[in-house]
Amino acid sequence: xxxxxxVLTLTGCSKDPEDLIIGTWNATKVISTYTYNGHxxxxxxxxxxxxSQMTFKEDGTVVIKSTDNGxxxxxxxxxxxxxxxxxxxxxxxxxxGDIVNIDKKEMEIKFNMSxxxxxxxxxxxxxxx
Numbered sequence: 001x002x003x004x005x006x007v008l009t010l011t012g013c014s015k016d017p018e019d020l021i022i023g024t025w026n027a028t029k030v031i032s033t034y035t036y037n038g039h040x041x042x043x044x045x046x047x048x049x050x051x052s053q054m055t056f057k058e059d060g061t062v063v064i065k066s067t068d069n070g071x072x073x074x075x076x077x078x079x080x081x082x083x084x085x086x087x088x089x090x091x092x093x094x095x096x097g098d099i100v101n102i103d104k105k106e107m108e109i110k111f112n113m114s115x116x117x118x119x120x121x122x123x124x125x126x127x128x129x
Contacts, residue, residue, distance in 0.1 A: 018081045020102045025126035027052035036118040062088060
């Protein structure tokens with residue numbers, strides 16, 4: 001009986017990415033790697049709390065807010081999460097990535113993009129607001 005209760009308690013604590021992603025996430029860092037014509041360049045951007053954030057709602061809506069040089073912008077789109085895959089869609093553009101890590105406090109999403117012979121990988125790190 002004790003073992004059964006322990007198993008139910010432990011499995012009840014784990015949540016799927018679909019559930020954990022709900023809420024507001026502040027971007028803390030983005031590591032971007034660009035490759036073009038055999039040349040690779042890596043760039044790291046860090047963000048202050050609230051400077052760049054995504055709010056994922058239960059209805060599949062995402063609100064993306066950012067501030068760049070004092071100018072605030074806000075974009076609304078949609079998202080889907082299937083296991084550890086995420087797809088964001090806004091203004092007719094879709095971007096898919098992998099949820100590398102997610103728990104109640106932190107999340108990492110990795111996006112891979114290709115266009116016109118160039119590739120870009122963006123590792124985005126977030127903390128729950």
